[in-house]
Amino acid sequence: MKKFFLLFFLFCNLIFPVKSDNVQQIKIVHMNRIIERAPTIYSINPEIKNNGTLGSRMGIKDNNTTGKFTNQKFELIEKNIMPHESAKEIFEEFRKNNYKFFILNISKDDFNKILSSDLISESLLINVSLKDNDLRNEKCNKQVLHTAPSYMMVTDALTQYLKKKNWTKLLLISGTNERDKQFASSIKISAKKFGLKIINEKIWDFSHDFRRTADLEIVKFTQGEKYEVLILADEGNTFGDSGNSFGDYIPYRTWKPTIVVGGEVLKPTSWHFAHEQWGGNQMQSRFLKNSKRLMTNIDYNSWVGVRIFGEAITRSKSLDSQEILTQIMDEKFKVAAYKGKPVSFRKWNGQLRQPVLLVTPRALVSVSPQIGFVHPKTELDTLGIDESDTKCKFN
Amino acid sequence: MKNIFYSIGKKLMIKKILLIIFFISIQKSIIAETIYVSNEKDHNISVIDGSSLEVIKTVKVGHRPRGIILSKDKKEIIICTSDDNRIAVVDAASLEVAYYLPSGPDPELMVMDEKGKFIYVANEDDNMVTVVDYRGKKIVKEIPVGVEPEGMGLSPDGKILVNTSETTNMAHFISTETLEIKANVLVDARPRVAQYTKDGKFVWVSSEIGGTISIIDPEKYKIIKKIEFNIPGLSKESIQPVGIRLDNKRKLAYIALGPANRIAIVNMNTFDVEKYILTGQRVWNLMINSDGTRLFTTNGVSNDISVIDIEKQKVIKSIPVGRYPWGVAIKE
Numbered sequence: 074m075k076k077f078f079l080l081f082f083l084f085c086n087l088i089f090p091v092k093s094d095n096v097q098q099i100k101i102v103h104m105n106r107i108i109e110r111a112p113t114i115y116s117i118n119p120e121i122k123n124n125g126t127l128g129s130r131m132g133i134k135d136n137n138t139t140g141k142f143t144n145q146k147f148e149l150i151e152k153n154i155m156p157h158e159s160a161k162e163i164f165e166e167f168r169k170n171n172y173k174f175f176i177l178n179i180s181k182d183d184f185n186k187i188l189s190s191d192l193i194s195e196s197l198l199i200n201v202s203l204k205d206n207d208l209r210n211e212k213c214n215k216q217v218l219h220t221a222p223s224y225m226m227v228t229d230a231l232t233q234y235l236k237k238k239n240w241t242k243l244l245l246i247s248g249t250n251e252r253d254k255q256f257a258s259s260i261k262i263s264a265k266k267f268g269l270k271i272i273n274e275k276i277w278d279f280s281h282d283f284r285r286t287a288d289l290e291i292v293k294f295t296q297g298e299k300y301e302v303l304i305l306a307d308e309g310n311t312f313g314d315s316g317n318s319f320g321d322y323i324p325y326r327t328w329k330p331t332i333v334v335g336g337e338v339l340k341p342t343s344w345h346f347a348h349e350q351w352g353g354n355q356m357q358s359r360f361l362k363n364s365k366r367l368m369t370n371i372d373y374n375s376w377v378g379v380r381i382f383g384e385a386i387t388r389s390k391s392l393d394s395q396e397i398l399t400q401i402m403d404e405k406f407k408v409a410a411y412k413g414k415p416v417s418f419r420k421w422n423g424q425l426r427q428p429v430l431l432v433t434p435r436a437l438v439s440v441s442p443q444i445g446f447v448h449p450k451t452e453l454d455t456l457g458i459d460e461s462d463t464k465c466k467f468n
Numbered sequence: 469m470k471n472i473f474y475s476i477g478k479k480l481m482i483k484k485i486l487l488i489i490f491f492i493s494i495q496k497s498i499i500a501e502t503i504y505v506s507n508e509k510d511h512n513i514s515v516i517d518g519s520s521l522e523v524i525k526t527v528k529v530g531h532r533p534r535g536i537i538l539s540k541d542k543k544e545i546i547i548c549t550s551d552d553n554r555i556a557v558v559d560a561a562s563l564e565v566a567y568y569l570p571s572g573p574d575p576e577l578m579v580m581d582e583k584g585k586f587i588y589v590a591n592e593d594d595n596m597v598t599v600v601d602y603r604g605k606k607i608v609k610e611i612p613v614g615v616e617p618e619g620m621g622l623s624p625d626g627k628i629l630v631n632t633s634e635t636t637n638m639a640h641f642i643s644t645e646t647l648e649i650k651a652n653v654l655v656d657a658r659p660r661v662a663q664y665t666k667d668g669k670f671v672w673v674s675s676e677i678g679g680t681i682s683i684i685d686p687e688k689y690k691i692i693k694k695i696e697f698n699i700p701g702l703s704k705e706s707i708q709p710v711g712i713r714l715d716n717k718r719k720l721a722y723i724a725l726g727p728a729n730r731i732a733i734v735n736m737n738t739f740d741v742e743k744y745i746l747t748g749q750r751v752w753n754l755m756i757n758s759d760g761t762r763l764f765t766t767n768g769v770s771n772d773i774s775v776i777d778i779e780k781q782k783v784i785k786s787i788p789v790g791r792y793p794w795g796v797a798i799k800e
Contacts, residue, residue, distance in 0.1 A: 135615045135635055135636075138595060138614050138615045138633075138635075138636055139614060139615070139635075139636040139637070139638070142614065142636070142638060142640075142649075142652040143652075143654075352616070352634065352658075355592055355593060355616055358574075358593055359593060362593075380635075384637070384657075387637075387654070388654070407656075407657050407677055407678060407679075408657060408677070409634065409635065409637075409657045409658035409676070409677035413727070414677075414705040414706070415657060415677040415678070415679070415705055448703075450703075451703050451704070451705055452703055452705070453705065
């Protein structure tokens with residue numbers, strides 16, 4: 074009889090008890106780089122407040138609804154890094170106090186410095202904003218996961234769509250900053266991969282304000298070029314501020330009637346407020362109710378990041394970062410993320426495999442991978458750096 | 469001699485009468501069946517005649533109709549109109565909205581108890597299950613559950629309500645007496661539908677994103693079996709189980725596989741998949757008719773419903789309805 078009671082007791086502990094006092098506390102740090110905003114072309118283009126942070130806050134709220142039943146309490150530590158502050162120093166301070174889980178919305182420079190820190194081991198970092206391919210290739214790190222899609226993923230998503238439409242002759246116009254260049258070099262690889270042709274490439278390096286004369290300049294700029302689609306490598310002038318770009322001045326001003334893609338015109342991205350399929354409208358309305366503004370891609374990437382920590386910790390019941398990472402990288406670990414397909418991680422570079430939306434400023438146009446692009450394992454791996462092409466070596 | 473002829477004649481007569489009665493009864497059972505389909509994007513329901521299998525009427529019910537059930541006396545059609553934050557009740561005879569019930573915000577799916585007293589509603593945007601007094605037309609209680617509550621399965625004795633929450637990934641077991649959660653079982657990602665077996669011994673829960681069916685022992689709150697699906701030529705990600713219908717004999721289960729555009733027929737004893745049947749696109753919810761001869765599926769992307777002959781295991785007709793057909797209910 075005693076044995077029976079003992080077994081019964083053990084069993085009761087196995088299933089989740091509804092009420093108990095020993096609640097597991099989980100702290101997630103959201104680091105946010107504050108930038109000095111460059112003067113915008115559009116004075117009507119307002120800065121998005123708490124971009125990313127609000128996504129993390131909702132992720133914590135969702136995790137805690139689950140946590141209520143699993144006896145886990147998630148807490149978000151929000152840390153803004155002011156322009157004069159060092160992200161690395163702040164990160165190390167958190168590490169010394171044994172914080173392990175980080176959502177990072179920081180600049181490339183910040184990221185490189187954190188990667189060089191000795192305190193990175195035993196922590197888990199989720200990159201929610203940087204698309205840089207090298208962070209998924211040569212500079213990859215086994216403690217780092219990316220919910221932000223890489224440049225290769227977004228350019229593959231865009232070119233798949235162009236290929237499907239059979240618009241295959243491209244004129245590439247690139248901006249001059251580092252992100253524009255990365256987008257341009259990725260689009261060249263994507264074009265080759267899916268059989269599109271870049272007829273000519275031009276650099277946009279004009280520096281003056283086009284509000285009055287844009288219609289004339291761009292006519293001349295595109296005159297005589299033989300192409301079907303004009304593609305922009307225009308990732309914005311400042312980190313985290315894609316509102317400030319030249320691309321908006323290209324459509325309707327070209328020499329011939331032209332389809333323009335890239336930049337903010339037709340943008341490949343992880344999230345957009347017009348996306349409502351696959352339960353997306355639930356997410357949009359929940360976010361709007363909680364945050365009083367529309368959800369951005371950085372909010373979404375942060376939300377996914379916090380949810381991934383939550384799911385992995387709920388299922389592993391452990392706070393050991395190695396165990397959690399093993400859980401996250403497990404083939405069976407799939408997260409519902411309102412995109413019609415489960416999202417999961419590529420074990421070769423820590424990138425979240427996910428569908429990519431193609432959006433205009435106010436509407437959704439399509440979702441890649443496009444039907445017909447096949448892959449031996451999963452169609453999602455037709456976007457981005459596949460296992461056979463990876464230059465990432467985890468040590 | 470006369471007597472013999474008489475009796476033979478009488479026998480033939482009886483046979484004839486019996487045959488006539490038989491045919492009448494068959495015809496009657498087919499004619500009497502009516503199918504109601506909620507069209508999420510068209511704000512209406514399609515009414516389909518069960519014998520001709522044609523849409524005979526569409527009825528405007530309110531914004532974003534999803535969950536649809538019949539009252540126990542089959543005189544009323546009850547529909548969650550999610551964007552109106554209420555339940556529309558349509559009179560089955562006049563096919564007009566008779567009145568509305570309160571439901572709490574964003575009602576999605578609902579289930580009614582056997583006595584027809586309470587309706588249990590999942591409030592998707594509000595992380596609540598709302599208990600509505602059907603005749604009293606008022607809300608009795610709100611039960612906090614996980615994020616995006618969805619599936620609602622009632623045990624045959626009406627004592628336990630199983631609610632799934634899509635983002636919390638749990639099946640919540642709620643006592644209908646105390647209206648409190650008794651236990652929570654973690655299942656695979658994005659659970660959608662929960663269904664008890666007729667004998668009340670198992671609960672089947674579909675996980676849309678996890679791609680599995682979890683079979684839960686409701687006494688021990690433990691998953692005893694997970695069913696996975698493999699369809700040659702389709703990636704695992706496109707197999708997304710949603711709707712579940714279990715036959716009354718505890719023999720076969722029918723599972724709608726979403727964008728795989730198929731339903732799976734699963735043996736309820738061995739848990740093996742016996743057959744996949746091609747349907748319309750993004751098949752979500754299912755309903756078996758009262759005599760167990762036909763299965764109706766709602767296909768959200770191709771905007772039609774598939775009618776499946778259960779014995780032949782074949783689609784016999786596709787019926788075009790409104791945009792985004794979501795739920796289906798059948799009146800015999």
